[in-house]
Amino acid sequence: MxxxxxxxxxxxxxxxxxxxxxxxxxxxxxxxxxxxxxxxxxxxxxxxxxxxxxxxxxxxxxxxxxxxxxxxxxxxxxxxxxxxxxxxxxxxxxxxxxxxxxxxxxxxxxxxxxxxxxxxxxxxxxxxxxxxxxxxxAPQLLASSGVLGNVQPKQADWRDVELALRATQKLGELDIGQAAVAVGGRVVALEGAEGTDAMLQRCADLKQLGRIRAKGRAGVLVKTAKPNQDLRVDLPAVGPRTIDLAIAAGLAGIAVEAHGALIAERAETIAKANAASLFLIGIDRNTDLTPV
Missing domain, CATH: 3.40.50.20 (Rossmann fold)
Structure with missing residues:
Protein backbone atom coordinates (compact mmCIF):
# COMPACT_ATOMS: atom_id res chain seq x y z
CA MET A 1 0.00 0.00 0.00
CA ALA A 138 6.98 -10.46 0.57
CA PRO A 139 8.22 -9.73 -2.97
CA GLN A 140 11.76 -10.67 -1.92
CA LEU A 141 10.71 -14.33 -2.05
CA LEU A 142 10.00 -14.14 -5.78
CA ALA A 143 12.62 -15.07 -8.36
CA SER A 144 14.37 -12.17 -10.04
CA SER A 145 15.47 -12.17 -13.68
CA GLY A 146 18.75 -13.76 -14.68
CA VAL A 147 21.15 -16.17 -13.01
CA LEU A 148 20.27 -16.60 -9.33
CA GLY A 149 23.33 -18.58 -8.27
CA ASN A 150 26.90 -18.90 -9.48
CA VAL A 151 26.33 -21.28 -12.38
CA GLN A 152 25.64 -20.06 -15.92
CA PRO A 153 23.59 -22.13 -18.39
CA LYS A 154 25.58 -23.41 -21.34
CA GLN A 155 24.63 -22.68 -24.94
CA ALA A 156 23.05 -26.13 -25.31
CA ASP A 157 20.92 -25.61 -22.19
CA TRP A 158 18.98 -22.72 -23.70
CA ARG A 159 17.32 -24.93 -26.29
CA ASP A 160 15.96 -27.13 -23.51
CA VAL A 161 14.84 -24.08 -21.53
CA GLU A 162 12.89 -22.72 -24.50
CA LEU A 163 11.36 -26.10 -25.32
CA ALA A 164 10.25 -26.81 -21.75
CA LEU A 165 8.91 -23.26 -21.47
CA ARG A 166 6.69 -23.82 -24.51
CA ALA A 167 5.48 -27.07 -22.93
CA THR A 168 4.53 -25.35 -19.65
CA GLN A 169 2.54 -22.76 -21.57
CA LYS A 170 0.52 -25.50 -23.29
CA LEU A 171 0.02 -27.27 -19.94
CA GLY A 172 -1.14 -24.05 -18.37
CA GLU A 173 -3.65 -23.37 -21.10
CA LEU A 174 -5.28 -26.70 -20.24
CA ASP A 175 -5.04 -26.02 -16.45
CA ILE A 176 -3.02 -29.22 -15.97
CA GLY A 177 0.31 -28.24 -14.40
CA GLN A 178 3.09 -25.69 -14.14
CA ALA A 179 6.26 -27.64 -14.93
CA ALA A 180 8.01 -29.59 -17.67
CA VAL A 181 11.41 -31.20 -18.21
CA ALA A 182 13.31 -31.14 -21.50
CA VAL A 183 16.55 -33.06 -22.15
CA GLY A 184 18.60 -32.93 -25.34
CA GLY A 185 15.96 -31.04 -27.31
CA ARG A 186 13.12 -33.36 -26.27
CA VAL A 187 10.36 -32.92 -23.70
CA VAL A 188 10.62 -35.97 -21.43
CA ALA A 189 8.15 -35.16 -18.64
CA LEU A 190 5.09 -33.02 -18.03
CA GLU A 191 3.66 -32.19 -14.62
CA GLY A 192 0.22 -33.55 -13.89
CA ALA A 193 -1.79 -34.04 -10.73
CA GLU A 194 1.17 -35.83 -9.08
CA GLY A 195 3.12 -32.56 -8.71
CA THR A 196 6.67 -31.49 -9.50
CA ASP A 197 8.46 -33.71 -6.98
CA ALA A 198 6.87 -36.89 -8.31
CA MET A 199 7.55 -35.79 -11.90
CA LEU A 200 11.25 -35.33 -11.10
CA GLN A 201 11.37 -38.71 -9.37
CA ARG A 202 9.87 -40.20 -12.53
CA CYS A 203 12.66 -38.57 -14.54
CA ALA A 204 15.28 -40.11 -12.22
CA ASP A 205 13.65 -43.53 -12.69
CA LEU A 206 13.58 -43.11 -16.47
CA LYS A 207 17.25 -42.18 -16.50
CA GLN A 208 18.14 -45.27 -14.47
CA LEU A 209 16.19 -47.39 -16.93
CA GLY A 210 18.05 -45.83 -19.83
CA ARG A 211 14.95 -44.15 -21.25
CA ILE A 212 16.61 -40.73 -20.87
CA ARG A 213 20.06 -40.78 -22.42
CA ALA A 214 22.48 -37.94 -21.89
CA LYS A 215 26.20 -37.56 -21.28
CA GLY A 216 26.77 -36.03 -17.88
CA ARG A 217 24.26 -33.55 -16.52
CA ALA A 218 21.79 -32.41 -19.16
CA GLY A 219 18.30 -31.03 -19.38
CA VAL A 220 16.27 -28.50 -17.47
CA LEU A 221 13.20 -28.22 -15.27
CA VAL A 222 11.05 -25.19 -16.13
CA LYS A 223 8.28 -23.95 -13.82
CA THR A 224 5.97 -21.07 -14.73
CA ALA A 225 2.61 -19.69 -13.73
CA LYS A 226 -0.31 -20.68 -15.93
CA PRO A 227 -1.42 -18.14 -18.55
CA ASN A 228 -3.94 -15.74 -17.01
CA GLN A 229 -3.38 -17.32 -13.58
CA ASP A 230 -4.32 -15.21 -10.57
CA LEU A 231 -0.87 -14.64 -9.06
CA ARG A 232 -2.26 -14.25 -5.56
CA VAL A 233 -2.43 -18.03 -5.14
CA ASP A 234 -0.63 -21.23 -6.13
CA LEU A 235 2.51 -19.63 -7.51
CA PRO A 236 5.04 -22.09 -8.91
CA ALA A 237 7.76 -22.72 -6.34
CA VAL A 238 11.13 -24.42 -6.02
CA GLY A 239 13.13 -25.12 -2.91
CA PRO A 240 15.92 -27.30 -1.50
CA ARG A 241 14.04 -30.52 -2.22
CA THR A 242 13.58 -29.46 -5.84
CA ILE A 243 17.35 -29.10 -6.12
CA ASP A 244 17.90 -32.57 -4.62
CA LEU A 245 15.42 -34.15 -7.02
CA ALA A 246 16.86 -32.31 -10.03
CA ILE A 247 20.31 -33.61 -9.11
CA ALA A 248 18.96 -37.17 -8.78
CA ALA A 249 17.35 -36.79 -12.22
CA GLY A 250 20.69 -35.75 -13.70
CA LEU A 251 19.48 -32.32 -14.81
CA ALA A 252 21.80 -29.43 -15.59
CA GLY A 253 19.55 -26.73 -14.24
CA ILE A 254 16.24 -25.19 -13.26
CA ALA A 255 14.48 -22.18 -14.79
CA VAL A 256 11.54 -20.43 -13.12
CA GLU A 257 9.39 -17.52 -14.14
CA ALA A 258 10.92 -14.23 -12.99
CA HIS A 259 8.62 -12.27 -10.66
CA GLY A 260 6.07 -15.09 -10.91
CA ALA A 261 7.69 -17.99 -9.03
CA LEU A 262 8.74 -18.48 -5.43
CA ILE A 263 12.18 -19.48 -4.23
CA ALA A 264 11.46 -21.21 -0.93
CA GLU A 265 14.27 -21.21 1.65
CA ARG A 266 16.18 -19.05 -0.81
CA ALA A 267 19.67 -19.10 0.74
CA GLU A 268 19.69 -22.90 1.16
CA THR A 269 18.19 -23.46 -2.29
CA ILE A 270 20.80 -21.34 -4.06
CA ALA A 271 23.64 -22.79 -1.97
CA LYS A 272 22.59 -26.35 -2.87
CA ALA A 273 22.39 -25.46 -6.54
CA ASN A 274 25.85 -23.88 -6.46
CA ALA A 275 27.36 -26.85 -4.63
CA ALA A 276 26.00 -29.22 -7.27
CA SER A 277 27.02 -26.96 -10.20
CA LEU A 278 23.34 -26.74 -11.11
CA PHE A 279 22.17 -23.52 -12.74
CA LEU A 280 19.15 -21.71 -11.32
CA ILE A 281 17.72 -18.88 -13.39
CA GLY A 282 14.73 -16.56 -13.55
CA ILE A 283 13.28 -16.15 -17.03
CA ASP A 284 10.74 -13.78 -18.53
CA ARG A 285 8.40 -15.74 -20.78
CA ASN A 286 7.90 -12.69 -23.02
CA THR A 287 11.56 -12.12 -23.88
CA ASP A 288 13.96 -13.78 -26.32
CA LEU A 289 15.77 -16.57 -24.47
CA THR A 290 18.71 -16.57 -26.85
CA PRO A 291 21.80 -15.70 -24.73
CA VAL A 292 23.81 -12.65 -25.75
Whole structure:
Protein backbone atom coordinates (compact mmCIF):
# COMPACT_ATOMS: atom_id res chain seq x y z
CA MET A 1 0.00 0.00 0.00
CA UNK A 2 1.53 3.27 -1.15
CA UNK A 3 2.32 5.70 1.66
CA UNK A 4 1.46 3.17 4.39
CA UNK A 5 4.17 1.66 6.56
CA UNK A 6 3.97 -2.07 7.43
CA UNK A 7 3.10 -1.17 11.02
CA UNK A 8 0.18 0.93 9.78
CA UNK A 9 -1.08 -1.65 7.27
CA UNK A 10 -4.24 -3.66 8.02
CA UNK A 11 -3.87 -6.86 10.02
CA UNK A 12 -3.45 -9.80 7.66
CA UNK A 13 -4.47 -13.43 8.12
CA UNK A 14 -2.21 -16.14 6.74
CA UNK A 15 -4.32 -19.16 5.77
CA UNK A 16 -1.51 -21.69 5.93
CA UNK A 17 -1.18 -25.01 4.12
CA UNK A 18 1.85 -27.28 4.03
CA UNK A 19 5.52 -26.53 3.42
CA UNK A 20 7.97 -24.00 4.84
CA UNK A 21 6.56 -20.91 3.12
CA UNK A 22 3.99 -19.94 5.79
CA UNK A 23 6.72 -19.59 8.41
CA UNK A 24 8.97 -17.71 5.97
CA UNK A 25 6.17 -15.26 5.25
CA UNK A 26 5.50 -14.87 8.97
CA UNK A 27 9.19 -14.15 9.60
CA UNK A 28 9.21 -11.56 6.82
CA UNK A 29 6.10 -9.83 8.14
CA UNK A 30 7.42 -9.85 11.71
CA UNK A 31 10.71 -8.31 10.55
CA UNK A 32 8.85 -5.35 9.02
CA UNK A 33 6.51 -4.90 11.98
CA UNK A 34 3.42 -6.02 10.04
CA UNK A 35 0.63 -7.35 12.27
CA UNK A 36 -0.67 -10.79 11.29
CA UNK A 37 -2.50 -13.90 12.43
CA UNK A 38 -1.82 -17.46 11.30
CA UNK A 39 -4.65 -19.91 10.66
CA UNK A 40 -3.25 -23.42 10.12
CA UNK A 41 -5.26 -25.80 7.94
CA UNK A 42 -5.71 -29.07 9.82
CA UNK A 43 -4.17 -32.01 8.02
CA UNK A 44 -2.03 -29.72 5.85
CA UNK A 45 0.07 -27.31 7.93
CA UNK A 46 3.35 -28.76 9.21
CA UNK A 47 4.42 -28.81 12.85
CA UNK A 48 6.41 -25.57 12.66
CA UNK A 49 3.39 -23.70 11.30
CA UNK A 50 1.05 -25.33 13.81
CA UNK A 51 3.32 -24.24 16.66
CA UNK A 52 3.02 -20.58 15.59
CA UNK A 53 -0.64 -20.65 14.57
CA UNK A 54 -3.24 -18.54 16.33
CA UNK A 55 -5.90 -21.02 15.24
CA UNK A 56 -6.11 -24.45 13.60
CA UNK A 57 -9.22 -25.04 11.54
CA UNK A 58 -10.41 -27.83 9.26
CA UNK A 59 -12.15 -27.67 5.89
CA UNK A 60 -15.57 -27.97 7.52
CA UNK A 61 -15.09 -24.97 9.82
CA UNK A 62 -15.69 -22.06 7.45
CA UNK A 63 -18.04 -20.41 9.93
CA UNK A 64 -15.41 -20.56 12.67
CA UNK A 65 -12.82 -19.17 10.24
CA UNK A 66 -14.89 -16.10 9.41
CA UNK A 67 -15.67 -15.56 13.10
CA UNK A 68 -11.95 -15.74 13.86
CA UNK A 69 -11.14 -13.20 11.15
CA UNK A 70 -13.82 -10.82 12.39
CA UNK A 71 -12.87 -11.20 16.07
CA UNK A 72 -9.21 -10.53 15.26
CA UNK A 73 -10.06 -7.60 12.96
CA UNK A 74 -8.22 -9.07 9.98
CA UNK A 75 -8.94 -7.12 6.82
CA UNK A 76 -6.60 -8.91 4.43
CA UNK A 77 -6.04 -12.59 3.67
CA UNK A 78 -3.03 -14.39 2.20
CA UNK A 79 -3.47 -18.00 1.07
CA UNK A 80 -0.04 -19.58 1.42
CA UNK A 81 1.47 -23.06 1.41
CA UNK A 82 0.49 -26.20 -0.41
CA UNK A 83 -2.71 -28.19 -0.24
CA UNK A 84 -2.08 -31.87 -0.89
CA UNK A 85 -5.68 -32.89 -1.52
CA UNK A 86 -9.05 -31.36 -2.18
CA UNK A 87 -11.60 -31.63 0.65
CA UNK A 88 -14.23 -34.29 0.05
CA UNK A 89 -17.89 -33.46 0.54
CA UNK A 90 -18.07 -35.03 4.02
CA UNK A 91 -15.32 -32.74 5.29
CA UNK A 92 -17.20 -29.51 4.52
CA UNK A 93 -20.24 -30.26 6.69
CA UNK A 94 -18.71 -28.86 9.86
CA UNK A 95 -20.69 -25.93 11.27
CA UNK A 96 -23.59 -23.62 10.55
CA UNK A 97 -21.38 -21.06 8.82
CA UNK A 98 -20.22 -23.79 6.45
CA UNK A 99 -23.72 -25.10 5.80
CA UNK A 100 -25.03 -21.60 5.09
CA UNK A 101 -22.40 -21.18 2.38
CA UNK A 102 -22.57 -24.78 1.16
CA UNK A 103 -23.92 -24.09 -2.37
CA UNK A 104 -21.09 -21.62 -3.03
CA UNK A 105 -18.49 -23.99 -1.56
CA UNK A 106 -19.69 -26.92 -3.66
CA UNK A 107 -19.45 -24.78 -6.79
CA UNK A 108 -15.87 -23.90 -5.79
CA UNK A 109 -14.97 -27.58 -5.66
CA UNK A 110 -15.86 -28.08 -9.31
CA UNK A 111 -13.46 -27.39 -12.18
CA UNK A 112 -9.68 -27.40 -12.46
CA UNK A 113 -7.18 -26.20 -9.89
CA UNK A 114 -7.08 -22.68 -11.30
CA UNK A 115 -10.88 -22.49 -11.27
CA UNK A 116 -10.95 -23.77 -7.68
CA UNK A 117 -8.45 -21.21 -6.44
CA UNK A 118 -10.21 -18.34 -8.21
CA UNK A 119 -13.47 -19.34 -6.54
CA UNK A 120 -11.81 -19.64 -3.13
CA UNK A 121 -10.57 -16.07 -3.54
CA UNK A 122 -14.13 -15.03 -4.40
CA UNK A 123 -15.41 -16.68 -1.21
CA UNK A 124 -13.25 -14.35 0.85
CA UNK A 125 -13.93 -11.29 -1.29
CA UNK A 126 -17.68 -11.86 -1.01
CA UNK A 127 -17.24 -11.65 2.76
CA UNK A 128 -15.49 -8.29 2.44
CA UNK A 129 -11.85 -9.35 2.76
CA UNK A 130 -9.04 -8.24 0.46
CA UNK A 131 -7.05 -11.23 -0.81
CA UNK A 132 -3.39 -10.35 -1.37
CA UNK A 133 -0.46 -12.20 -2.89
CA UNK A 134 3.20 -12.80 -2.12
CA UNK A 135 4.19 -9.87 -4.34
CA UNK A 136 2.13 -7.60 -2.06
CA UNK A 137 3.67 -8.67 1.25
CA ALA A 138 6.98 -10.46 0.57
CA PRO A 139 8.22 -9.73 -2.97
CA GLN A 140 11.76 -10.67 -1.92
CA LEU A 141 10.71 -14.33 -2.05
CA LEU A 142 10.00 -14.14 -5.78
CA ALA A 143 12.62 -15.07 -8.36
CA SER A 144 14.37 -12.17 -10.04
CA SER A 145 15.47 -12.17 -13.68
CA GLY A 146 18.75 -13.76 -14.68
CA VAL A 147 21.15 -16.17 -13.01
CA LEU A 148 20.27 -16.60 -9.33
CA GLY A 149 23.33 -18.58 -8.27
CA ASN A 150 26.90 -18.90 -9.48
CA VAL A 151 26.33 -21.28 -12.38
CA GLN A 152 25.64 -20.06 -15.92
CA PRO A 153 23.59 -22.13 -18.39
CA LYS A 154 25.58 -23.41 -21.34
CA GLN A 155 24.63 -22.68 -24.94
CA ALA A 156 23.05 -26.13 -25.31
CA ASP A 157 20.92 -25.61 -22.19
CA TRP A 158 18.98 -22.72 -23.70
CA ARG A 159 17.32 -24.93 -26.29
CA ASP A 160 15.96 -27.13 -23.51
CA VAL A 161 14.84 -24.08 -21.53
CA GLU A 162 12.89 -22.72 -24.50
CA LEU A 163 11.36 -26.10 -25.32
CA ALA A 164 10.25 -26.81 -21.75
CA LEU A 165 8.91 -23.26 -21.47
CA ARG A 166 6.69 -23.82 -24.51
CA ALA A 167 5.48 -27.07 -22.93
CA THR A 168 4.53 -25.35 -19.65
CA GLN A 169 2.54 -22.76 -21.57
CA LYS A 170 0.52 -25.50 -23.29
CA LEU A 171 0.02 -27.27 -19.94
CA GLY A 172 -1.14 -24.05 -18.37
CA GLU A 173 -3.65 -23.37 -21.10
CA LEU A 174 -5.28 -26.70 -20.24
CA ASP A 175 -5.04 -26.02 -16.45
CA ILE A 176 -3.02 -29.22 -15.97
CA GLY A 177 0.31 -28.24 -14.40
CA GLN A 178 3.09 -25.69 -14.14
CA ALA A 179 6.26 -27.64 -14.93
CA ALA A 180 8.01 -29.59 -17.67
CA VAL A 181 11.41 -31.20 -18.21
CA ALA A 182 13.31 -31.14 -21.50
CA VAL A 183 16.55 -33.06 -22.15
CA GLY A 184 18.60 -32.93 -25.34
CA GLY A 185 15.96 -31.04 -27.31
CA ARG A 186 13.12 -33.36 -26.27
CA VAL A 187 10.36 -32.92 -23.70
CA VAL A 188 10.62 -35.97 -21.43
CA ALA A 189 8.15 -35.16 -18.64
CA LEU A 190 5.09 -33.02 -18.03
CA GLU A 191 3.66 -32.19 -14.62
CA GLY A 192 0.22 -33.55 -13.89
CA ALA A 193 -1.79 -34.04 -10.73
CA GLU A 194 1.17 -35.83 -9.08
CA GLY A 195 3.12 -32.56 -8.71
CA THR A 196 6.67 -31.49 -9.50
CA ASP A 197 8.46 -33.71 -6.98
CA ALA A 198 6.87 -36.89 -8.31
CA MET A 199 7.55 -35.79 -11.90
CA LEU A 200 11.25 -35.33 -11.10
CA GLN A 201 11.37 -38.71 -9.37
CA ARG A 202 9.87 -40.20 -12.53
CA CYS A 203 12.66 -38.57 -14.54
CA ALA A 204 15.28 -40.11 -12.22
CA ASP A 205 13.65 -43.53 -12.69
CA LEU A 206 13.58 -43.11 -16.47
CA LYS A 207 17.25 -42.18 -16.50
CA GLN A 208 18.14 -45.27 -14.47
CA LEU A 209 16.19 -47.39 -16.93
CA GLY A 210 18.05 -45.83 -19.83
CA ARG A 211 14.95 -44.15 -21.25
CA ILE A 212 16.61 -40.73 -20.87
CA ARG A 213 20.06 -40.78 -22.42
CA ALA A 214 22.48 -37.94 -21.89
CA LYS A 215 26.20 -37.56 -21.28
CA GLY A 216 26.77 -36.03 -17.88
CA ARG A 217 24.26 -33.55 -16.52
CA ALA A 218 21.79 -32.41 -19.16
CA GLY A 219 18.30 -31.03 -19.38
CA VAL A 220 16.27 -28.50 -17.47
CA LEU A 221 13.20 -28.22 -15.27
CA VAL A 222 11.05 -25.19 -16.13
CA LYS A 223 8.28 -23.95 -13.82
CA THR A 224 5.97 -21.07 -14.73
CA ALA A 225 2.61 -19.69 -13.73
CA LYS A 226 -0.31 -20.68 -15.93
CA PRO A 227 -1.42 -18.14 -18.55
CA ASN A 228 -3.94 -15.74 -17.01
CA GLN A 229 -3.38 -17.32 -13.58
CA ASP A 230 -4.32 -15.21 -10.57
CA LEU A 231 -0.87 -14.64 -9.06
CA ARG A 232 -2.26 -14.25 -5.56
CA VAL A 233 -2.43 -18.03 -5.14
CA ASP A 234 -0.63 -21.23 -6.13
CA LEU A 235 2.51 -19.63 -7.51
CA PRO A 236 5.04 -22.09 -8.91
CA ALA A 237 7.76 -22.72 -6.34
CA VAL A 238 11.13 -24.42 -6.02
CA GLY A 239 13.13 -25.12 -2.91
CA PRO A 240 15.92 -27.30 -1.50
CA ARG A 241 14.04 -30.52 -2.22
CA THR A 242 13.58 -29.46 -5.84
CA ILE A 243 17.35 -29.10 -6.12
CA ASP A 244 17.90 -32.57 -4.62
CA LEU A 245 15.42 -34.15 -7.02
CA ALA A 246 16.86 -32.31 -10.03
CA ILE A 247 20.31 -33.61 -9.11
CA ALA A 248 18.96 -37.17 -8.78
CA ALA A 249 17.35 -36.79 -12.22
CA GLY A 250 20.69 -35.75 -13.70
CA LEU A 251 19.48 -32.32 -14.81
CA ALA A 252 21.80 -29.43 -15.59
CA GLY A 253 19.55 -26.73 -14.24
CA ILE A 254 16.24 -25.19 -13.26
CA ALA A 255 14.48 -22.18 -14.79
CA VAL A 256 11.54 -20.43 -13.12
CA GLU A 257 9.39 -17.52 -14.14
CA ALA A 258 10.92 -14.23 -12.99
CA HIS A 259 8.62 -12.27 -10.66
CA GLY A 260 6.07 -15.09 -10.91
CA ALA A 261 7.69 -17.99 -9.03
CA LEU A 262 8.74 -18.48 -5.43
CA ILE A 263 12.18 -19.48 -4.23
CA ALA A 264 11.46 -21.21 -0.93
CA GLU A 265 14.27 -21.21 1.65
CA ARG A 266 16.18 -19.05 -0.81
CA ALA A 267 19.67 -19.10 0.74
CA GLU A 268 19.69 -22.90 1.16
CA THR A 269 18.19 -23.46 -2.29
CA ILE A 270 20.80 -21.34 -4.06
CA ALA A 271 23.64 -22.79 -1.97
CA LYS A 272 22.59 -26.35 -2.87
CA ALA A 273 22.39 -25.46 -6.54
CA ASN A 274 25.85 -23.88 -6.46
CA ALA A 275 27.36 -26.85 -4.63
CA ALA A 276 26.00 -29.22 -7.27
CA SER A 277 27.02 -26.96 -10.20
CA LEU A 278 23.34 -26.74 -11.11
CA PHE A 279 22.17 -23.52 -12.74
CA LEU A 280 19.15 -21.71 -11.32
CA ILE A 281 17.72 -18.88 -13.39
CA GLY A 282 14.73 -16.56 -13.55
CA ILE A 283 13.28 -16.15 -17.03
CA ASP A 284 10.74 -13.78 -18.53
CA ARG A 285 8.40 -15.74 -20.78
CA ASN A 286 7.90 -12.69 -23.02
CA THR A 287 11.56 -12.12 -23.88
CA ASP A 288 13.96 -13.78 -26.32
CA LEU A 289 15.77 -16.57 -24.47
CA THR A 290 18.71 -16.57 -26.85
CA PRO A 291 21.80 -15.70 -24.73
CA VAL A 292 23.81 -12.65 -25.75
Missing amino acids: SGVTPAEAPRIALIAGNGALPCQIADGLAATGRDFRIVAIKGEADQATQARAHAQLGWGEIGRLYRFLKRNECQEVLLIGGVSKRPDFTSILGDFGTLKRLPTIIRALAGGDDSLLTKVIRLFEDEGYRVVGIKDV
